Amino acid sequence: MTDKTLSQDLICGFIWCVALGITFMFCWILFDIISHGIPEISWTFLTSSVQQAGRSGGIGPIIISTLLILLVCLCVSIPLALATAILLSEFSNSHQRFTRLISTSLEILAGIPSIVFGLFGNAFFCIICGLGFSILSGGLTLACMVLPILTRSIEIGLRSVSDDYRLAGAALAIPRVKLLWRIILPAATPGLVAGLMLGIGRALAETAALIFTSGYVDRMPGSLLDSGRALSIHIYDLAMNVSGGETNAYATALILLVLLLVINLVAQWLSHRFLYRKVQL
Amino acid sequence: MSLSPLDKRWFWLCRFFAFTCALIICFIILFLFVESIPAIQSIGLERFFNDSSWHPTPDPSTGSFNLSAMLVGTLAATLGAIIFAGPLGILAAIFCHFYAPKQIAYLFRRMIELLAGIPSVVFGFWGLVTLAPIIRNLAPPGPSLCAGIIILTMMILPTVVLLSDAAIKNIPKKYIEGAAALGLSRWSTIKSIVIRASKEGLSNAIMLATGRAIGETMAVVMVCGNIAQIPNSLFDPIRTLTANIALELGYATGQHRSSLFFSGLLLLGIITMMVLISEKLKSEAIRD
Structure with missing residues (x-):
């Protein structure tokens, strides 16, 4: 019997070690980035332009380009994702085969490696559409990429609205569209915002799809047809191609990490609050 | 209606x-x-x-176009990462459900969700400036298959943990209560009931994580050394299919460019197959 309890204890200890090991690695990365990044960060770093290929100067134009790419991406992907999610969650009973086709293709789209999106964006948006290396083609490529995650999370948000609303609406003979806009969408707002946050997080983190679509240029973009460098590409370029760019790479990585952590925390907070409230209803 | x-x-x-x-x-x-x-x-x-x-050269008659070194690179890195991340991730999910106190399990899940949000370029950067020098001290040159496997493991671990966590949560409560009534110990319950009952969910988690590891680009470009060769040891530099595209698309023309698209097509085929298999596993899990 003692043998058995001993082996139980060993297994228990081993599993705790696994969990602690994962936590340790996580903290190590965070600590490393934060401790090297914090001394570099100041208001001038955030606003001034890139100098000497990034060895000195700030990341002002990079932040502007990132925001512009994100804007293009969201303007295209939100309407598409919202409409698809509405179809999948509200009208799915009427056309089963069609909706299954859509959800399988979204599933495949979610699995496609980002570099393949980069290849596609480079061939289609940059060359066939003639947009060249530009913020517009980068944003459009990203839009294709975040479509599945956005659609899936909006769909989950809509589905978690209680069916009582839909039944009550049907009993009152309210057209479904009115029901959707006036009641279901407002009720689902926290879930939708959480989904939106996840999509933004995914887009901000992306590098491989952007290198060959939005390009490397680190000047302030003049229009959407200019090439612009995103934060993640800036980190990559400083780390790989610019000797002595490491301190600024650390600082940029810290900025990106903080942005993403804030976005993810907001998404987590919203979705947990939302699900909790639903249980209470 | x-x-x-x-x-x-x-x-x-x-x-x-x-x-x-x-x-x-x-x-x-x-x-x-x-x-x-x-x-x-x-x-x-x-x-x-x-x-x-x-x-590769733009003109097919002068260049040579052997992709197998890159295929082996992708395969080796993915396999290595999944060998570590699979068991570790499932154990971490088991930790959340059966070993950790509620508060710690909650915090652990939040942490894993945050870990899932760290961008690949940050993992790659950390690997390049922190991990590669450590490996260089052990066995030069540093950026190598080994570094790639470690970074990939950390990147796909959250996927495995979160999906296996969801799969374990879906096991009917009565299975576990029945095991407790029979006086099975915690580990026997896990070994003979939990893992079997969530088999489909767990393999689905590993499937999706494998897909992510195959498709990962930036982190791999930054830590693997990028030499197109078939590795002889864990510490040899390798180049994966995705890294190859990322490194060469910028200047490739003619047949060279076209063969990069061919390797993209290859990647797409592999991934699509894995997604379809995991879809099938999922629908079987629902039917059970």
Whole structure:
């Protein structure tokens, strides 16, 4: 019997070690980035332009380009994702085969490696559409990429609205569209915002799809047809191609990490609050 | 229930948008095909695996186009990562459910969700400036298959943990209560009931994580050393298919560019197969 309890204890200890090991690695990365990044960060770093290929100067134009790419991406992907999610969650009973086709293709789209999106964006948006290396083609490529995650999370948000609303609406003979806009969408707002946050997080983190679509240029973009460098590409370029760019790479990585952590925390907070409230209803 | 005319119009609008989503997939596949046809025609499929090395040129008669070193690189890195991340991730999910106190399990899950949000370029950067020097001290040159495996393991671990966590949560409570009633110990319950009951969910988690590892690009470019060779040891530099595309698309022209699209098509094929298998596993899990 003692043998058995001993082996139980060993297994228990081993599993705790696994969990602690994962936590340790996580903290190590965070600590490393934060401790090297914090001394570099100041208001001038955030606003001034890139100098000497990034060895000195700030990341002002990079932040502007990132925001512009994100804007293009969201303007295209939100309407598409919202409409698809509405179809999948509200009208799915009427056309089963069609909706299954859509959800399988979204599933495949979610699995496609980002570099393949980069290849596609480079061939289609940059060359066939003639947009060249530009913020517009980068944003459009990203839009294709975040479509599945956005659609899936909006769909989950809509589905978690209680069916009582839909039944009550049907009993009152309210057209479904009115029901959707006036009641279901407002009720689902926290879930939708959480989904939106996840999509933004995914887009901000992306590098491989952007290198060959939005390009490397680190000047302030003049229009959407200019090439612009995103934060993640800036980190990559400083780390790989610019000797002595490491301190600024650390600082940029810290900025990106903080942005993403804030976005993810907001998404987590919203979705947990939302699900909790639903249980209470 | 019939739809009112207003509803019908909206319904068609939604269908149109949803159809666009499905069309994007077709578009991507079509474009990869169209762009890689010149390479398939003038280089030929067998040269991608039989040529002496990977020294591509725009003109197919002078270059050599052997992709197998990159295929082996992708395979080795993915396999290594999944060997570590699979068991570790499942154990971490078990930790959340059966070993950790509630508060710690909650915090652990939040932490894993945050870990999932760290961008690949940050992992790669950390690997390049922190991990690679440590490995260089052990066995030069540093950026190597080993570094790639460690970074990939950390990157796909959250996927495995979160999905296996969800799979374990879906096990009917009565199974575990029954095991407790029979006096099974915690580990026996896990070994003989939990893991078997969530088999489909767990393999689905590993499937999706494998897909992520195959497709990962930036982190791998930054830590693997990028030499197109078949590795002899864990500490040899390698180049993966995705890294190859990322490194060369910038300057590739002619048949060289076309053969990069062909490798993209190859990647897409592998991933699509894995997604379809995992879909099938999921629907079997639901039926059970």
